[in-house]
Structure formats: structure tokens, C-alpha cells
Amino acid sequence: MRHGKKVNHLGRTASHRKAMLSNMAASLILHKRVSTTVAKAKALRKYVEPLLTKSKSDTTHSRRTCFAYLQNKESVKELFDEVSVKVANRPGGYTRILKTGYRLGDNAEMCVIELVDYNEDMLTSASTATGAAKKTRRRGGKKGSDAASTEATAAPAAETKAVPATDAGTTAPAVEAQAQAATETPDAPAESTDSNDETKDAQ
Structure with a gap:
């Protein structure tokens, strides 16, 4: 039994798993979205998000630390020059996992993992949703709406x-x-x- 084991080994040795996550993190930073299985995407999210947080402080030490994880000069440059500017005001939660169905060969659950700030469609829909009236599922919200409707009807009468x-x-x-x-x-x-x-x- 694997009680309390938080790390998903992904059926690989430690060195293979480290190399795979490093390669996927570099690809995610360069291309902004990667298609993979849900298990690998969840492991990648835990691997890459601390690097995105570290990129907010552009120092030599931070760059060397990120390079130790990524092993790719182009991705480190992209991370500190472009991505860090986009995620500067976001307090965590830099990635999003969108499930896309099941793979034909082995029926593995597939998904797309992407950087949140680079999906323009999601950003525009989120901004319009916040601009509109916020809908809640709580019953307490009905009382406020009834009071508002009674006030609205009372105003023309007055x-x-x-x-x-x-x-x-x-x-x-x-x-x-x-x-x-x-x-x-x-x-x-x-x-x-x-x-x-x-x-x-x-x-």
C-alpha cells in the first residue's frame, strides 16, 4: 500500500521522471500549452509552478536555480523575460488543466495543460463575467433580490x-x-x- 505517498512515480525511475518533467516544463514555458495525460499534467503542475514563482525576482541566483531544473537556456530566457511579466500580479495558480477525453490506444485520460495568462479567450470571458452581475447558488441571495425588486417597484409609485x-x-x-x-x-x-x-x- 502507498499510504501517505504524495509523489506519483508515473511508472518511471527517478532519473527518467526528472528528465521528463524538466523537458515538459521547458516545452510548456516555450509553447504555453502542452497536450499530455492527466497524471503527467498534475505532476508537471507541481514541478513548474514553483519555478514561475521564482521567476518573479529576476536575480542571478533565481536564473541559475531555474536553469538547474529546466536545463534549457531558451526556456529560462523566455521565463524571465516574457512569462514573469505576465504572471507578476497573479498569486499562484499559473496553470490550467483542460480535460480532452480518452486516448484511443490505451484509454488514458488526456488533457491540455496551459499557462492561464496566455489563453486570451478565457481571459476575455472571465472579464465579462466579473463585469456582469454575479450569480450565487445560496438561498440567502433571494432575499436581497426580492428586497431590490420591491424597492424598484416602490420608487415609480412614489x-x-x-x-x-x-x-x-x-x-x-x-x-x-x-x-x-x-x-x-x-x-x-x-x-x-x-x-x-x-x-x-x-x-
């Missing part, structure tokens, strides 16, 4: 009530007259006309 008060001199009598006309019975207008005729005859 505005409509405030309109007659501003034009009290002109619109208020008309509104009162309409209200009285609605409450009066159909016979009421006839009586008012008769009373008007009587007053005219008296004059």
Missing part, C-alpha cells in the same frame, strides 16, 4: 404620487372633478342642468 403635488394649482382640481363625476349617479348631471336653467329664468 414618483407618480409626487407629480400631482408639484402641479397642485392646475391638475388637482381636474382630478377632483373626475373623482366626483365618477361617484355621482347618472341622474345627477340632469338635476344640475335644471338648476342652472332656473337660475337663468330668475335673472
